[in-house]
Amino acid sequence: MTPTAVITGLGVIAPNGVGTEQFWSATLRAETGIRPLERFDPEPYPARLAGQVADEAFDPRAHLPGRLLPQTDRMTRMALAAADWALADAGVDPRDGDGFDRGVITASASGGYEFGQRELQNLWSKGPEHVSAYQSFAWFYAVNTGQISIRNGMRGPSGVVVGEQAGGLDALGQARRAIRGGTPLIVSGAVDSALNPWGWIAHLSTNRISTRECADEAYLPFSPRACGHVPGEGGAILVVEEAGAVRRRGGRCYGVVAGYAAGFDPVPGSGRPPALRRVVERALADAGVAPGEVDAVFADAAGSPDLDEREAEAIRAVFGPMGVPVCAPKALTGRLNSGGAPLDVVAALLSMRDGVLPPAGPVDRAREDYGIDLVTGGPRPHRVRTACVLARGTGGFTSALVLTAADDRVTGGAPAGDR
Amino acid sequence: MTALTLEALVRILRESAGEDEGVDLGGDIADTAFTDLGYDSLALLETLGRVQRDYGVTLDDDLLATAQTPRQFLDAVNEVIAAGV
Numbered sequence: 001m002t003p004t005a006v007i008t009g010l011g012v013i014a015p016n017g018v019g020t021e022q023f024w025s026a027t028l029r030a031e032t033g034i035r036p037l038e039r040f041d042p043e044p045y046p047a048r049l050a051g052q053v054a055d056e057a058f059d060p061r062a063h064l065p066g067r068l069l070p071q072t073d074r075m076t077r078m079a080l081a082a083a084d085w086a087l088a089d090a091g092v093d094p095r096d097g098d099g100f101d102r103g104v105i106t107a108s109a110s111g112g113y114e115f116g117q118r119e120l121q122n123l124w125s126k127g128p129e130h131v132s133a134y135q136s137f138a139w140f141y142a143v144n145t146g147q148i149s150i151r152n153g154m155r156g157p158s159g160v161v162v163g164e165q166a167g168g169l170d171a172l173g174q175a176r177r178a179i180r181g182g183t184p185l186i187v188s189g190a191v192d193s194a195l196n197p198w199g200w201i202a203h204l205s206t207n208r209i210s211t212r213e214c215a216d217e218a219y220l221p222f223s224p225r226a227c228g229h230v231p232g233e234g235g236a237i238l239v240v241e242e243a244g245a246v247r248r249r250g251g252r253c254y255g256v257v258a259g260y261a262a263g264f265d266p267v268p269g270s271g272r273p274p275a276l277r278r279v280v281e282r283a284l285a286d287a288g289v290a291p292g293e294v295d296a297v298f299a300d301a302a303g304s305p306d307l308d309e310r311e312a313e314a315i316r317a318v319f320g321p322m323g324v325p326v327c328a329p330k331a332l333t334g335r336l337n338s339g340g341a342p343l344d345v346v347a348a349l350l351s352m353r354d355g356v357l358p359p360a361g362p363v364d365r366a367r368e369d370y371g372i373d374l375v376t377g378g379p380r381p382h383r384v385r386t387a388c389v390l391a392r393g394t395g396g397f398t399s400a401l402v403l404t405a406a407d408d409r410v411t412g413g414a415p416a417g418d419r
Numbered sequence: 420m421t422a423l424t425l426e427a428l429v430r431i432l433r434e435s436a437g438e439d440e441g442v443d444l445g446g447d448i449a450d451t452a453f454t455d456l457g458y459d460s461l462a463l464l465e466t467l468g469r470v471q472r473d474y475g476v477t478l479d480d481d482l483l484a485t486a487q488t489p490r491q492f493l494d495a496v497n498e499v500i501a502a503g504v
Contacts, residue, residue: 066437067458067462133464133465136461
């Protein structure tokens with residue numbers, strides 16, 4: 001019997017809420033975390049809004065030991081705190097055992113940009129002897145995984161996946177794979193932050209960043225007024241466990257990682273269709289779920305008309321016109337690089353828990369010709385047993401994850417297994 | 420050239436590598452192993468870099484292999500400072 005991977009712990013650090021319940025209640029109230037950039041002077045740049053985790057909501061000194069502060073980028077500090085919260089939420093004591101049965105698999109899209117920029121400036125303006133020894137790892141893609149692993153003594157299968165915005169789903173797919181391979185617990189998800197001048201230039205190079213100045217106007221996925229997106233920082237760390245282990249210790253779970261697939265878009269100009277439709281179909285097939293059984297789709301919600309149109313096409317093709325409610329809560333946070341999709345996974349799981357779908361923030365309606373049932377205006381009561389989360393990254397990364405509610409087969413005495 | 424004092428070393432350790440909450444760096448630590456003070460080799464490498472910049476001396480990384488305590492570290496560094504290298 002293939003082991004079943006279930007999600008048992010959530011740790012959220014989002015622009016519109018630090019902590020799972022803070023994020024979720026702000027999201028249901030359609031409170032935005034998008035505001036003018038505060039971490040550097042955005043005046044010389046064409047885009048000046050970002051989804052930012054407020055200093056008053058997250059003080060790293062309150063969450064991390066002093067020894068870790070000089071050696072960590074902002075994204076790593078947020079990831080370490082979120083990992084602590086996720087483990088506590090799962091009721092797991094990281095000090096139990098020798099750690100070889102626990103791994104860490106996160107995603108990263110940028111590494112530690114803020115740390116990296118500071119040290120590169122030191123290198124070029126003052127010389128190599130002024131570069132921090134911690135630069136040796138603090139700006140690496142793998143640093144969040146490494147620091148979470150060290151802090152919690154987790155020595156099992158670990159790694160990092162880099163897939164731009166789609167990477168957060170790929171990490172959960174890899175976590176499921178490790179669990180199927182016999183490791184009972186994986187800390188997964190992703191947190192990213194690149195809100196410094198160097199990171200900002202990288203964001204701007206995509207030519208998809210909104211230059212509107214008003215937070216309620218700048219990022220309007222699927223709207224007739226869509227004009228690009230707003231970058232943001234943060235994400236979610238999740239504890240993924242083998243269902244039997246959870247059952248034995250009497251733990252609860254938020255949902256099952258039932259299906260996953262990833263693909264890559266063809267070369268532009270090839271005339272071949274984008275990967276998304278086939279990726280969604282493969283993820284559903286992997287989960288053994290028919291399109292009609294899916295209760296909600298959490299969209300990638302790129303916010304650029306060409307990408308929105310392609311996503312709407314894929315959703316229509318798989319689920320039928322107006323065939324499934326479509327959620328885009330990231331309209332309230334901005335796009336968080338690899339942190340965005342894990343945060344959508346959290347939103348999907350909480351939708352299952354609470355029977356309510358979150359609104360797409362300031363978007364009042366989707367473009368009519370898209371033919372999608374976008375949840376707007378306010379939270380929509382809706383029973384959710386199966387949800388599909390989509391994510392696409394710059395360059396063609398495309399991933400889909402299917403989550404199902406944990407039923408008696410998972411949490412009760414009956415054998416757990418794939419449906 | 421000014422010699423490196425324990426007080427200055429503690430300040431540099433705090434600033435460049437942080438401070439373990441379970442350790443009192445203000446106490447009598449001259450002969451306590453760096454590892455017991457919560458500092459690993461990378462923390463000491465970072466500290467060595469700061470000392471080199473602040474004191475204008477060139478120190479060999481190999482110094483860290485032998486200097487296991489603050490006193491040993493100070494002795495090794497001050498030997499170089501006194502030699503005016």
